[in-house]
Amino acid sequence: MYFNIGMKTIYLEVFQQGFGFPPITTRKGKIAWYCLGPVYWILAFVVAAAVPNIGGIVSFVGALFMINFTYSFPGMLYLGHTIQKAAVLPGEGFNPYTRETIRMDQGTSRWIRGFKKSWTISLPTTIYVLAGLACCGMGIWAAIEGLISVFGPGGTVATCKLILMFSL
Numbered sequence: 001m002y003f004n005i006g007m008k009t010i011y012l013e014v015f016q017q018g019f020g021f022p023p024i025t026t027r028k029g030k031i032a033w034y035c036l037g038p039v040y041w042i043l044a045f046v047v048a049a050a051v052p053n054i055g056g057i058v059s060f061v062g063a064l065f066m067i068n069f070t071y072s073f074p075g076m077l078y079l080g081h082t083i084q085k086a087a088v089l090p091g092e093g094f095n096p097y098t099r100e101t102i103r104m105d106q107g108t109s110r111w112i113r114g115f116k117k118s119w120t121i122s123l124p125t126t127i128y129v130l131a132g133l134a135c136c137g138m139g140i141w142a143a144i145e146g147l148i149s150v151f152g153p154g155g156t157v158a159t160c161k162l163i164l165m166f167s168l
Contacts, residue, residue: 007033007040056147063139071132079125086122087114 008024011033015021022029048054087110094101103110115122 003037003040007037010040011036053147053150056143056150059146060140060143063136063143067132067136067139072129072136075125075129075132079122079129082118082121082125083111083114085114086118087111 011021011024015032015036016023016029021032024030024033051057089104092102092104
């Protein structure tokens with residue numbers, strides 16, 4: 001997935017816009033895109049080999065972003081939508097002619113009412129969101145602990161070599 005997104009972005013923004021490559025939808029563009037695939041993977045391998053403990057850095061980024069974008073944020077959005085939908089009172093709504101939204105109340109009381117009306121869906125969703133946030137927190141903690149053990153006092157052979165190389 002990362003290859004597909006990354007390579008298409010690089011092709012469209014760098015090669016097509018900057019170097020005048022043909023559009024990716026044409027036959028020549030597809031051939032150029034296929035030929036650039038191995039080059040992309042070679043560069044990715046070189047970068048991965050050059051960065052010491054890239055696994056630790058990837059773990060940190062994964063815990064910080066991937067868990068949240070996969071579990072926590074969609075759950076939060078669904079929870080907010082469900083609560084807001086359940087909190088609607090008779091007479092409330094949007095008038096498309098005046099472009100005015102009519103609400104009887106707002107704030108915490110509205111959220112509490114919506115949660116109580118939809119508790120059979122909202123409670124499990126809240127637990128799901130909290131579990132996603134807990135996984136995020138534990139993953140970040142584990143990744144930081146791993147990075148400290150690798151890059152902390154003494155460091156690794158790779159970091160010592162890099163420090164020596166850049167200090168000369």
